[in-house]
Amino acid sequence: MSTWRPGLRVKGVAAELLPGGEVVVRAGGASVLVRGGLPGEELEISLTGKRRGAWRGRLVRVLQASDWRTVPLCSVAGRCGGCALQHCDPAGQSTWKSRWVRKAFDPWIQSSTEWIPCSPIHAGVRRRRVRWHVGHDDHGRYLGFRVYAGHQVIRQSECPAVSPELVDLRRSIESRVPGGVKSVQATALHDGIHLIWESDQPVEPLDDLEVNQWWRHANGTHPLGEVRTLHDCLPAGKQWIRLAIGPDAFVQGERSGNVELVSQIQAWLPDECRLIVDLFCGAGNLSLPAAVVTNAELIGAEINANSLRDAEYNARRLNVRARFLEANLFGAFNTEPFAGADVMILDPPRKGCRQVCRMLPTMMPRRVILISCDSASAARDAALLHEAGYRLHAVRALDLFPWSGHVEAMSLWLPV
Numbered sequence: 001m002s003t004w005r006p007g008l009r010v011k012g013v014a015a016e017l018l019p020g021g022e023v024v025v026r027a028g029g030a031s032v033l034v035r036g037g038l039p040g041e042e043l044e045i046s047l048t049g050k051r052r053g054a055w056r057g058r059l060v061r062v063l064q065a066s067d068w069r070t071v072p073l074c075s076v077a078g079r080c081g082g083c084a085l086q087h088c089d090p091a092g093q094s095t096w097k098s099r100w101v102r103k104a105f106d107p108w109i110q111s112s113t114e115w116i117p118c119s120p121i122h123a124g125v126r127r128r129r130v131r132w133h134v135g136h137d138d139h140g141r142y143l144g145f146r147v148y149a150g151h152q153v154i155r156q157s158e159c160p161a162v163s164p165e166l167v168d169l170r171r172s173i174e175s176r177v178p179g180g181v182k183s184v185q186a187t188a189l190h191d192g193i194h195l196i197w198e199s200d201q202p203v204e205p206l207d208d209l210e211v212n213q214w215w216r217h218a219n220g221t222h223p224l225g226e227v228r229t230l231h232d233c234l235p236a237g238k239q240w241i242r243l244a245i246g247p248d249a250f251v252q253g254e255r256s257g258n259v260e261l262v263s264q265i266q267a268w269l270p271d272e273c274r275l276i277v278d279l280f281c282g283a284g285n286l287s288l289p290a291a292v293v294t295n296a297e298l299i300g301a302e303i304n305a306n307s308l309r310d311a312e313y314n315a316r317r318l319n320v321r322a323r324f325l326e327a328n329l330f331g332a333f334n335t336e337p338f339a340g341a342d343v344m345i346l347d348p349p350r351k352g353c354r355q356v357c358r359m360l361p362t363m364m365p366r367r368v369i370l371i372s373c374d375s376a377s378a379a380r381d382a383a384l385l386h387e388a389g390y391r392l393h394a395v396r397a398l399d400l401f402p403w404s405g406h407v408e409a410m411s412l413w414l415p416v
Contacts, residue, residue, distance in 0.1 A: 004030070006049045009060060014041045017096045019375045021084025021405025025057065032057040035148060036078055038066040038088055039096075068092030073160040077403075080154050082145040083161055084405035090120035094399060097407035101397035104372075104379040105411060108392040116396035118407065125402045126163040128188040129253040132170060134177055143174040143184055161403050163188050169195070169211065178203045185216070187251060189230040194247040196221065214247045221247050221306070234262050236289040243314045248306040249283040257400035261371070261410065262289050264396060268369055268412045269294060270342050277301075277341035277365065279329055279356055280348045283310035284322075286371070287345055291320045298322040299337055301329060330355055341365040352377030357384035367393075368413040373400075378409045385413050 004010075012027025014037040023037035025045060032055045037043050042064035045057035059078075062069070072078070072086035085093050098117035102109070109115065132143035135153030144154045159167055165188050177184065178197060185196040193211040197203040205213040205224035212227040231242040232251060245251055252258035265286055273294040278287035281300030288311070291298040298320055302308050308324045315322035327333045329348070332355075338344070344365035346353050350373055360368070368390060372378030382392070390413035398408040 004047055004055065006047055008047045009044060010047065010057075011042065011044050011063065014039050014043055019100050019405060019407070030055065034059055035084065036087060037062070038068050038092065041066045041069070066092070068095075073403075074156070074158070076154050076156050079147050080145050080156070081148040081150075082159070083403040084148075086161075086403050090122075093403075094118035094120040097399055098397045100375045100407055101378070101395065101409045104375040104409065105382055105392060105395045108382055108386050109395065110392070113392050114394035116394070118397040118399045121399055121402045125254060125256065127161055127253045127402065128163050128166070128255050129186070129251060130162055130166055131183055131185045132174075133183045134181060140175055141177055143170050143177065165193065169193060169209075173206060173209070176206060178206075186211075187245070187247070189245055189251070190233045190242070192228060192230045194230060194245075196247055197224070212247070216247075232258075232285070234285070234289050235259060235266070236292040237266065239292075241289060241292060241318060243283060243285065243288060244310055244317070245283055246306055246310045248304060249310050250304075250307070251285065252400050254400050254402060257398055257408070258285070260398055261400070261408070262286060264398075264410055265345065265369055266290055266293055268343075268367075268394065270367060273342045275299070275341045276343055276345065277338045277363075278345045278347075279338070280346065280353070281311055281324065282307045282347070284314050286347055288314055288318060288320060288322075290343075290345075291315075291322065292318055296342070299341075300324045301327040301333075301338070303328050329353065333359075335359050335362045339363045343367050343369060345369045345371070346381075347371040348377075348381075350374040350377060352381045354380060354384060357381050357388060360385070360388040360390075364415075366415065370409075370411045370413065372409040372411070373406060375407070375409070378411075382411065389416050390414060391416050 010027040012025040014023040014025050016024045022033045025032045025034050034057045036059040044060040048056045070089040077086035133153045135142050142155045180199045180201040181197045183198045187194045195211045196214045196216045198216045203215045213224040215222050229244050232245050273296045276296045276298045278300040281302045311324045393414045394412040396410040400408040
């Protein structure tokens with residue numbers, strides 16, 4: 001609108017909740033992206049400006065609320081960048097997250113395709129992996145998350161989205177953060193916590209902490225004193241196995257959701273499985289339990305050398321016949337080691353695995369399981385899988401990011 005300007009207040013109706021947690025508000029014949037609204041609500045918003053060609057606004061007040069609206073668990077939920085949907089009840093979150101996944105895969109869903117929507121998150125769901133930033137105020141230093149779309153760090157004593165052991169850890173260290181530390185990463189595993197001080201200069205550890213302490217800088221991650229091997233516990237059929245997880249290895253941020261992810265992969269394995277290929281394998285979170293269940297050979301590939309060392313160690317402990325290769329799967333790579341798999345697992349980062357999907361005709365796996373944490377990249381990868389001669393057999397939406405504007409998509413593809 002030619003008369004619109006930052007600071008102008010307008011009223012409109014929220015039409016759609018987008019991945020990421022913003023709503024599209026129709027106002028005066030134009031659209032505004034706003035955080036904190038829900039579909040169907042009448043909102044008053046203050047325009048903040050244009051970004052990437054779209055008007056953005058700040059929610060001033062809700063004039064007519066949705067039945068999905070609820071009181072946030074956290075007093076700073078409206079400002080904090082850690083959660084986008086605490087104002088939406090669990091049923092509403094699962095409904096919209098399912099819609100995001102369904103929309104991404106809709107062009108390839110047939111009447112025979114199995115569709116499994118999100119289940120509402122339960123009250124005990126908490127995140128086990130966090131990165132806190134160092135903030136400063138009149139009371140001293142503290143640790144917290146940044147504000148949404150900004151750099152200010154929020155001070156907050158409680159965080160209902162984070163596991164209690166990590167909340168307790170933050171309280172015990174935030175006033176004693178070593179000098180020079182810019183941010184702190186923590187991961188709570190089955191038998192302990194990895195705590196990583198992120199700093200450009202050497203760090204002195206805190207002596208009284210019963211956690212693994214690490215110093216991360218541009219040249220790598222180094223232990224500070226004695227550290228223990230820590231593990232994640234995962235299902236492998238009717239048994240449970242332990243995987244060693246180092247400080248640099250990726251783990252899903254929510255424990256019970258990861259168990260669902262691993263279990264669903266096993267449910268999608270073929271009856272006869274002799275070779276599993278896992279691209280973007282990490283420490284073997286998805287494929288090692290599957291290899292234990294099937295007694296199959298496993299070939300994994302990953303660019304992170306530390307994760308590959310964890311994967312090799314885990315395979316030896318579990319007596320899995322495995323090879324792990326260091327490879328950049330976003331560029332040209334040798335596909336020969338990965339050809340002829342009974343099942344190929346693809347679990348790329350947020351940008352997806354376009355290059356791998358384009359090279360599928362040279363590898364021809366009997367089935368492909370694609371894990372996607374971004375709806376847009378999931379749709380792009382799905383189109384390439386279809387072009388490579390695969391049909392969508394099943395798709396599942398999983399909420400591995402409670403209270404956030406993100407959703408995980410699992411899809412099973414079989415040759416046409």
